[in-house]
Amino acid sequence: MNMPEYVFTPDLPVTLPVAGSPQRFPVGRVFCVGRNYPWPDTQGQSRQPPVFFMKPASTVIEAVGEMAYPSVTEEFVHEIELVVAIGEGGAHIPESQALAYVWGYAAGLDLTRRDVQRMAKRNGLAWEGAKVFDGAAPMTAIVPVAQAGHPQGELWLSVNGEERQRDSLDSQIWSVSEVISRISQSVPLRAGDLIMTGSPAGVDLLLPGDVVTAGIDGLGELEMRVGPRP
Known part of the structure; x- marks a missing residue:
């Protein structure tokens, strides 16, 4: 079988560590859920259909060391989220069977240029400029469901x-x-897809030198320091 010839050498796939294992989890697509917790300005409102957006796999990094401060923003903010790692593909999955498609879970940060997002919302534009930049999705090692089950507790x-x-x-x-x-x-899900499931209230600004610690009960913790402004 002839191997394909590429115009240039493609990047290696993005992967995340697996807790307690030398294996790596190959990352496909990253789906994100907006406003999936009650916030002060939504208290008492009826449940609205979820809002989905995406980050490319290239934004995913291991949640260690320095968190790069992105360009073109004055409002760099944090959002702690439960990350779902899909281990089996499927379409039109019934809710009653959905957890069978989960390979594991992690804690992740949906880092955001909040001022860019606010302007996009005001003008009816897409959010990609606010959500997509290098290092925009730091994540801990993925904990397999077979090892720890489905998480409960707090983030x-x-x-x-x-x-x-x-x-x-x-x-x-x-x-x-x-x-x-x-x-x-x-969208039919694929093995390797990640789902970031939304962030609770308390989202706020990050400044250079800030030390961010975060975690989810039963999944692990992270610590990162915010780097200098570009």
Whole structure:
């Protein structure tokens, strides 16, 4: 069998470590859910259909060391999220079967240029400019479901030792099963896809030199320092 000839050497696939294993998890696409926890400005509102957007796999990095401060923003903010790692592809997945498609879970940060996002919303534009930049999705090692089951408990984030975000995973407006099912109705999921399931209230600014610590019960913790402005 002849191997294809590429115009240039393609990049190696993006991968994440697997907790307690030398294996790596190859990352495909990254789906993200917007506003999946109650925030002060949504209290008392009826449940609205979830909003989905995407980040390319190239934004995913291991959540260690320095967090690069992105260009073209004055409002760089943090969002701690439960990350779902899909291990089997499928389309039109029923909610009752959705968890069977989950290979594992991780804690992740959906880093955002909030001022860019606000302007995009105001003008009815897409969010990619706010959500997509190098290092925009730091993540911990993936913990296999076979090792730890499906997570319960809380997710939290602190900056310089001061807690900013904390909520229960049970507070999600749309459950993991519902999110998987809804995405698969419009786009067949593939093994390697990641789903970032939304962030609780408390999103706030990050400044150069800030130390971010965050975690999810049963999945692990991360610590990163914000780098200098470009």
